[in-house]
Each structure stands twice: as C-alpha cells, then as structure tokens.
Amino acid sequence: MSSMSKFKKLAGISAFAFAAMTAANSVSAANWRYAHEEYEGDVQDVYAYKFKEYIEDNSDHTLQVYRFGELGESDDIMEQTQAGILNFVNQSPGFTGALIPEAQIFFIPYLMPTDMETVIEFFRESEAINEDFPKLYAEKGLELLQMYPEGEFVITLDEPVTTPEGLQNKKIRVMTNPLLSETYSAFGATPTPLPWGEVYGALQTNMINGQENPIFWIESGGLYEVSPNLIFTGHGWFTTASMANKDFYDSLSDEDKELIQNAADYAFEEIIEHIDGLADEALAKIQKASDEVTVTRLNEEQIKAFKARAPQVEKKFIEMTGESGKELLNQFKKDLKKVQND
Structure with a gap:
C-alpha cells in the first residue's frame, strides 16, 4: 500500500471515528437555541441567561441566546420556534395573542393589581397561569415553561394627560394584538399597531403620539428621548412567557425535561429578585438623562374614569x-x- 493510500485510509478512519464520536456526544450533549424580544441586560435577557446558566451548570448541554x-x-x-429552528422562545402575550387569543387576557385593563407582592404571588399560585395556559399553548405546538411579570405598564406621550378625553385623537402604538387595540380605543385613543423596530422612528417623526411599555424598557430603548411625558395609569403589568417547541420538548428524556423545568423555575426566582426596584432605578436614570421628562401618576379619582371603560374590553375579550x-377569565378573577385576600 502506498503512503498516500495509507494516509487516505487513516484519514477515512479518523473521519469516521470523529463522526461517531460527535454522534455519541450529541446523544448526551446538545447545543440548544433560545431567542427573546429584548436587548442586552433587559428582563428577558436576564431570564434567558439565568436559564442558560442552570442548563450549562447542570448538564453537558449548551444554550445559544439570541437577542x-x-x-x-x-x-x-x-x-422559527414553531418550525423547530429554535428550541426555545420568550415572547409576550402582546404578540402571542394573535396565535393564542386567550393570552390577551393580560391586556384587559385594571384586571391585574399593580403592587408587586400581589402580582408575584398571583404568578406563583394562579391555577389559570399554571394549569390552564399550558394546555392552550400545547394546542399551538408550544410547551409553556414559565409566565412571569416584567413591570407595570407606563404610557409615554407627547404631552401629559390625566383623563380619557386627553387621549382623544392620540395615535398610540400597540403591539399586533387585537385586544390591546380595543383597550386604547376604550381609553379614547387611536390604537396604531407597529412592530417594535419602527416605534422610536415613528415617535420621532410624530407618526404616532405615544406608546406603552414597562419603565425599564422605556429607559433601555431611549423612548423618553422622543416621548418624554410618562403617565402611570395603574392599568396593568407587562407579562411575558418562556416556552419550548413542543415536538422538541416531547422528544427529550425525562432527565432533560426535568432539567428544563428546573431551569425555568430557577430563572423565575432570579428574575423576581431582579425586577424588585428595577422600575425606580430606570425612572431615576431617565430623569437624570433628560430635563424634558415629566411624570404623571394618576390619583384614584382619575383612575376611576379610565377604569369605567374597562368592562367593554372585557366584553370584547369574551367575544x-x-x-x-370566559372560563379562563372566571378562573383568573x-x-x-x-391572593388579594390571603
């Protein structure tokens, strides 16, 4: 056998051995892919990296996070998640609502309390969250891992307002979510669905007059620079959810399923600690960065005028x-x- 033939044979054996080794390793270790909707250091990003931390500290698997x-x-x-290109995704009901209409329940104004302690206990204990929603997500090929709160909704506008009448003719950006559009119609505004990537420019050019988001996102995305009037209406909390492609999840060993569930629980506990005080920190950063920012916190009487318009949104949700x-809403309440009586 010539030296070249020996080399080719050895190379072939080495390639085969490498392929066999890779295949063997892929059984025990995999590189999973996880995408979310926010920037570096934002709440979903912190959650994703805590999830990654647990997975990689407790298995041979690795996790690639995409922001x-x-x-x-x-x-x-x-x-991409439904197609199996991604294994995990973090997405708020603001977008998932088009796929799972019941997820829009989080956009019924004044349904959720705004004090953090009650909100956290609700997410921990709620039968609607922990038993009913997983079934709804499963019907769409998704394994719901965790729902968690990010922060209280805050409206930013081109001028301060304290009444629904003040929102008349105001174009408010909403996520592509029919019930959220209904909420702002009920509040007197003109809801304008836009993907996130277009929001800053639309505010800057006055294509829209305002938008809503948790305060940390308003700070992180620099929205206060082009929409400086912050209005705390007390109408709800921004909620999000981490989930897996269900076919992928169902194909896993019981050990890996337990690993993922434990990672989701670990990340939840970490994120609850992370968001404690986050809103105050973000507001302080905004006020330090800009002298143009105004902060309006509605009093009980002013909130009453907005709250009076909530039943029509609830009615639309049931429609x-x-x-x-209807059953989910009853369980939610x-x-x-x-939790409010405990």
Missing part, C-alpha cells in the same frame, strides 16, 4: 375567545381574589 433583532422581530422568532376565554 432582539438578531433573528428578526417577535413574529419571526415565534415562527374574541368564546367559552374557553378567582385566583386574583384568593
């Missing part, structure tokens, strides 16, 4: 979701009443 824009907008990463939505 906002790296794989497209929110709709893009959901499509959109039918009997399943029952769960809320329980």
